[in-house]
Structures are given as C-alpha cells and as structure tokens.
Amino acid sequence: xxxxxxxxxxxxxxxxxxxxxxxxxxxxxxxxxxxxxxxxxxxxxxxxxxxxxxxxxxxxxxxxxxxxxxxxxxxxxxxxx
Numbered sequence: 001x002x003x004x005x006x007x008x009x010x011x012x013x014x015x016x017x018x019x020x021x022x023x024x025x026x027x028x029x030x031x032x033x034x035x036x037x038x039x040x041x042x043x044x045x046x047x048x049x050x051x052x053x054x055x056x057x058x059x060x061x062x063x064x065x066x067x068x069x070x071x072x073x074x075x076x077x078x079x080x081x
Contacts, residue, residue, distance in 0.1 A: 013041075034073045047071045047078075 017037050024035040034040060051069055055061045070080040 016040075032074060040073070043071065043073055 020035050020037055020040065023029050023033075047069075051057065056063060056069065067080045069078065071077070072079045
C-alpha cells in the first residue's frame with residue numbers, strides 16, 4: 001500500500017506543478033496569487049512537517065476532521081488548525 005500511496009503523491013505533485021505552470025502563463029485566470037512552484041512546494045513541505053510534529057496524521061491525538069488544516073500563503077498564516 002505504501003508504494004501505491006507514494007505513486008499517487010508523485011502523480012498529484014506533478015499535476016499541481018503542471019497546473020500552476022499553465023495558470024502562470026495564461027495571465028487572466030487568477031488575480032492575487034502565488035504561483036512559483038518552488039515557494040509553494042517549500043511552504044507545503046514545511047506545513048506538513050509542522051502537522052506531523054503535532055501528530056496530526058498518526059492517530060495518537062483527536063483532531064476535527066470536518067475542517068482540514070489550511071494554510072494561506074498570501075497571509076502567511078494557518079487559517080484552519
């Protein structure tokens with residue numbers, strides 16, 4: 001199962017990167033945004049590590065699953081914890 005999960009993650013990452021590249025070249029679809037892949041990836045990896053450190057994904061603590069954690073890069077802050 002772990003190999004399947006990693007494959008899915010790689011496919012999703014590639015899709016997001018490609019979508020961001022397409023959006024950034026179009027110029028009319030988005031207004032205020034951050035579309036630089038390196039910045040987005042670094043922020044995501046840091047945010048996921050922070051959530052790992054809080055035991056968000058390991059089942060050892062209770063978290064509200066109705067509101068998934070969300071980070072706003074434009075505001076540089078977590079908007080849903």
